Amino acid sequence: MAGFENSKKSDSDSKKIECLSDAVINLDQGDPTVFQEYWMKMKDTCTVVIQGWELMSYFSDTTNVCWFLEPELAKAIKALHNAIGNAATEERYIVVGTGSSQLCQAALFALSSLSEVKPVSVVAAAPYYSTYVEEASYVQSKLYKWEGDARTFDKNGPYIEMVTSPNNPDGTIREPVVNGSEGGKVIHDFAYYWPHYTPITRCQDQDLMLFTFSKITGHAGSRIGWALVKDIEVAKKMVQYLTINSIGVSKESQTRATTILNEITKTCRTKSESFFEYGSEKMKLRWERLREVVESGDIFTLPNYPQAFCNFFGKTISPSPGFAWLGCKEERDLGCFLKEKKVLTRGGDRCGSDKKHVRVSMLGRDDDFDVFLHRLATIEDLKCIDP
Numbered sequence: 001m002a003g004f005e006n007s008k009k010s011d012s013d014s015k016k017i018e019c020l021s022d023a024v025i026n027l028d029q030g031d032p033t034v035f036q037e038y039w040m041k042m043k044d045t046c047t048v049v050i051q052g053w054e055l056m057s058y059f060s061d062t063t064n065v066c067w068f069l070e071p072e073l074a075k076a077i078k079a080l081h082n083a084i085g086n087a088a089t090e091e092r093y094i095v096v097g098t099g100s101s102q103l104c105q106a107a108l109f110a111l112s113s114l115s116e117v118k119p120v121s122v123v124a125a126a127p128y129y130s131t132y133v134e135e136a137s138y139v140q141s142k143l144y145k146w147e148g149d150a151r152t153f154d155k156n157g158p159y160i161e162m163v164t165s166p167n168n169p170d171g172t173i174r175e176p177v178v179n180g181s182e183g184g185k186v187i188h189d190f191a192y193y194w195p196h197y198t199p200i201t202r203c204q205d206q207d208l209m210l211f212t213f214s215k216i217t218g219h220a221g222s223r224i225g226w227a228l229v230k231d232i233e234v235a236k237k238m239v240q241y242l243t244i245n246s247i248g249v250s251k252e253s254q255t256r257a258t259t260i261l262n263e264i265t266k267t268c269r270t271k272s273e274s275f276f277e278y279g280s281e282k283m284k285l286r287w288e289r290l291r292e293v294v295e296s297g298d299i300f301t302l303p304n305y306p307q308a309f310c311n312f313f314g315k316t317i318s319p320s321p322g323f324a325w326l327g328c329k330e331e332r333d334l335g336c337f338l339k340e341k342k343v344l345t346r347g348g349d350r351c352g353s354d355k356k357h358v359r360v361s362m363l364g365r366d367d368d369f370d371v372f373l374h375r376l377a378t379i380e381d382l383k384c385i386d387p
């Protein structure tokens, strides 16, 4: 696409790699700086100017359940989901949050406080997004309790299952796994259900769905997320949580998110400018390069993902998850080994899995990704660490 070529790294880049060869590369966090180049090339397109007298009130629309949601942001969210076809927005309440992290906690509060029996068990199938553990345990709430892996959960009584699809950390497509017991609720985290990460195979219509601006366009610093909620009582409780927690969500951030979301919706069908075309090429190329390195040796493993028809792109595509679930063939502490190589990753044990797997962010800067591949390619064995 014009001006946005995602090219393979040439030998001339090896100089840069040399310079960075001693640096610590942090691929533990999923800071989505990968798309910054696109936004730099968009120059002033999404510049937002806010006058000193604007956006001063706590309130946005007092007739809305979510009274701090800017109406223009609500319109932009609906238009984007309609254009991409990844989620139903009709007959749903939109609750905006300071990132979907805040909304996840608001949802735990809402679902558990509406439950008759407490504490409500909170589970997720391993490997899971490790932050759920902290979100469900940190305040030691009497309303809910983290109970670990959903696959081995067999308690009676109400529970909340976190379902992340595509999954962070391993990129798999997920459905709820706990079956049976009454009073089960599901929070569907669709942070990565966008066409640059995965084929859009259906329009999701679950009761409680979370989305984040951070992982769509890379604007994690704006801290904007939203929930699409069917049940008004759940939406009201979430709004109550957000009111007590932060009296709403920054209007500046909502305004910026509105501009950027409108822009990616407007251009989503224009091949030369579409953010999703760019993002999907970028992620595809990173995955091809990583697979090439992994397959050239006999030390590491990566999951294989089935191709599927993407309703948005109108063709069959391969998934390119935001994280690589890197494993090693021998029984080793891979996170510890990579740390010795000055590559920080998230150990699989933190995600309810084992130490021979790590979660590697695929969303960082080009330079860091190049150095990571370079270091991975030069590893000949895992001998220098204890099992």
Ligand code: PMP
Binding pocket: 030, 098, 099, 100, 101, 102, 129, 164, 168, 189, 191, 211, 212, 213, 214, 220, 223, 224, 225
């Ligand atoms: N859910 C998942 C699965 C994530 O990976 C992340 C970000 N790492 C979040 C939620 C939170 O995103 P944010 O708070 O930036 O909206």
